[in-house]
Amino acid sequence: MKLLHIDSSILGDASASRQLTREVVATLQAADPDLELTYRDLSKDVTAHLSGATFAAKGTPVEKRNLSQKLEVELNEAILNEFLAADVIVLGAPMYNFTVPTQLKAWIDQICVAGVTFRYSDKGPEGLVKGKRVVIVSTAGGKHVGSPTGIAHEDYLKLVFGFIGITDIEIVRADGLNYGPEAKEAGFAAARTRINDLTSAVAMA
DSSP states (O other): OEEEEEEOOSSGGGOHHHHHHHHHHHHHHHHOTTOEEEEEEHHHHOOOOSOHHHHHHHHSOGGGOOHHHHHHHHHHHHHHHHHHHOSEEEEEEEOBTTBOOHHHHHHHHHHOOBTTTEEEETTEEEEOOOSOEEEEEEEOSSOOTTSGGGIIIIIHHHHHHHHTTOOEEEEEEEOOTTSOHHHHHHHHHHHHHHHHHHHHHHHHO
């Protein structure tokens, strides 16, 4: 099994989502010693957001690309290829201002590619990514599930992955983390219970 581990928090070791994605991955590794792991830290690895320069770089013949264009296309292709190669994606998704970090949005823009991960036809859009499982590690200082403030967070991620064809999506959630020590402890406990419930199933899939 090939696993892609993605972190997007800008908080380093102080990040709740990073702590929990590590726990998900460690449990999967324990269940499958032959697991092939690829790790990408979006706070460090993705610096270029989608722009006109991105499309210009991709549209420029390889031999005519300048160094900046060459590096951007190489990074874009690496991100897309490691996503396509993965059987399971463990995705750290903290909530920033009611949505995902801008670094994570930039990564999403790299994997949503017309003709590769989705396409349009006379019958409408079709997701082309099949047979993958996504584990979203969702963290938030407040409690937003089921309210309008949560639509651009978990609901958005489920919509995006569903659009490109992934329907096997699990949520590991730790929320209310800024409501005080007891609420934070309860949030982590709920997330760890979910990890124990889902990782054995992921490992056997």
